Amino acid sequence: MKHLVISFICDDKPGLVDTLSSTISSHHGNWQTSSLHHLSGKFAGIIEVSVDDSYYNDLTGALNALSHFNLQLVDAPNKASGEGKTLNLSLTANDRAGIIQDISSVVHQHHGNLIKLVSQQQSAPHSGQLMFTAKVIISVSEQDVEPLIEALEAIENDLMVDINEQ
Known part of the structure; x- marks a missing residue:
């Protein structure tokens, strides 16, 4: 096959x-x-x-x-079994240039592997302000999970990170 x-x-x-x-x-x-x-x-x-x-x-x-x-x-190659922990993240922030670069840099610096990134720009319901939203799947070693999450949350004070560990 x-x-x-x-x-x-x-x-x-x-x-x-x-x-x-x-x-x-x-x-x-x-x-x-x-x-x-x-x-x-x-x-x-x-x-x-x-x-x-x-x-x-x-x-x-x-x-x-x-x-x-x-x-x-x-x-x-045939599907490989992933090592480490898989994190499903939902990210939301005020939209701005460079936000994807900031996120991908933090993931890389904390030894994570971006498996999937789906992002969009949309208007906030009440203010009309442009919002960035993303669904992200990251593979990361167990010991790097907490530092990675902390670093993502520190990118910007308005970046909200919702985590689903698998």
Whole structure:
């Protein structure tokens, strides 16, 4: 069994997910994990697919033939078991330039690995002020959990960090 990570960006239009999913399915691939987004008139995403070795070349050939997608295909190892603790964080703060860099720097300095980061900018309900919100998954060793959380909370006095440990 092979694992394939597919990333893409293209002009957004109806039927894109259907085209990708039918191509993957008709070539015996199994769509496993994905994150797909409409961003500024574009449609972008990343998909993890597993496929039997005997169908791999047919699948990758069919995907590469999808000319209206700007695709990148990368072979991936089988899913590895994660070491350490997994933290699910919800972050909220007043939006400002550099907030992602500050967060990623703190995670790196405390030996964490960003597994997933999904962020958005939205208006606060009562004030209309722009707010930054993010859902973050981090893998970190047991001894680095508390220092990492403290450092995240110290980034800015208005950054709220809600933690879900797994």
